[in-house]
Amino acid sequence: MGRGVEMTGCGKFVRFLMFAINFIIWVSSIVILVLGIWTVADRPYLERLLGSEMYMTAAYILIGTGCVTFFVSFLGCFGALREVKCMLLTYFIVVLLLFIILLIGGILGYVFKDKARINMNHAMLNAMKEYKIDSDSPYTKAWDETQQAMKCCAIAHQEEWPTNNKEFSMSNLHVPKSCCKKDDTSGEMLDCQRNPTKENSYTEGCFSKAISFVENHALIIGVVGIAVAVITVLGLVLSIVLFKMID
Template identity: 40%
Template sequence: MAFGSRMDGCGNFMKYGLFIINLIIFIGAVVIVGLTIWTIVDKSFANELLGTNLYSGAIYVLLITGILISLVSCFGCFGAIKEVRCMLMTYFIVIFIVFVTMLLGGILGYVFREKVGITMRNAMVSSIPSYGRVKSVTNAWDETQHRLQCCGIYSYRDWQNNIPDSCCKEPVEGKRQRCQLMFEQQNSFTLYQRGCLNVTVDFVKDHAAVIGGAGIGVACLMIVGMIFSIALFKLIE
């Protein structure tokens, strides 16, 4: 019995429902790709201070899966409209593999989120003696302190007698004053008072939550897409 004459209303619902779901999945995947690229390019200045590769690993996993999902969702839309069984089955298998991969990336991100405070503190403590001698560490500290408006691990006192200029607030006239002099004078108006540990931990957790939330939303749609693809596969003869 042909698809058009068997459960026509239900079949059309599955057909166009799968098309719409895949369209939404495509948009969600593009959002995930955009968020991960934004994180990699603009928000990776503190990587040297994280003390682990779990965060960057999870971001790259989500980037790759986001690209794959955007391609597979187009494949699913075409398979639904053309009512091709082999395409629907291929779509289901690929989307399931991508779903598992995304789940792995989410688990990595969650594990890192729980350990970020401890690993970052250890990395910051061990990196302070390398400031000024190792370029990557120096740049990471300067960029983190300047962009997050913080200084040291818990306060500017962590730098002792070698406080960086990046701990200085920008004065009104636009010329940065020497932080060492400000440190000696204990000037709270020109030195950032907050320590970088808690500020950076909150920063990383907030961005991980945004990307994780987008990933969870797309993953839920992927489950619905798999259900619809199997149902449509069984209706097509």
């Protein structure tokens, strides 16, 4: 279908509003892309430690959604300016599908939230058992990076290291180097590993900090997602109104 006749009054207002909303959606898609890239770049070591690809998968979904929304919003802007009915109809269908997918994803994320916490705890426990002293294994690297970056130690408390890891239970060491506050190879570091205290080591568990980190990310993403969803609904309504106004 081609371009409709020239609009006046209410029709021009709807067309302008349609363009404005899609411009906001276009800007929002850039924000979603930035959030996705930020999630991938920030704390990537948590993926292995948490024993799930859910964290990084969510980030990739954000990036994919941002890319699709970027081009779809452009389609809506162009369709509104040029009054092209086929573009408006295509825009409506694609945006409706995106909205349904995001809605289902949000519901599933809320439903499985508690189950995810339990799985994360089990995954961290299994990763702790695989930790190797003075090794570059993936689990060792994940734990060391997490404990240093988040200033934490073990899952809930330091005593878990000799309890859940054979290497620590069979040695004079009670915690890894990454639990110590001073990152050096001096006698103080060795003393920290043998006799960790509040003064020379991190005593807060990593599980609560990891949960807080993931939930804070989820909150930011959720707020942006809800805002974009509300704007998207307005775009859907306006696209239908404008579609019917075009002869």
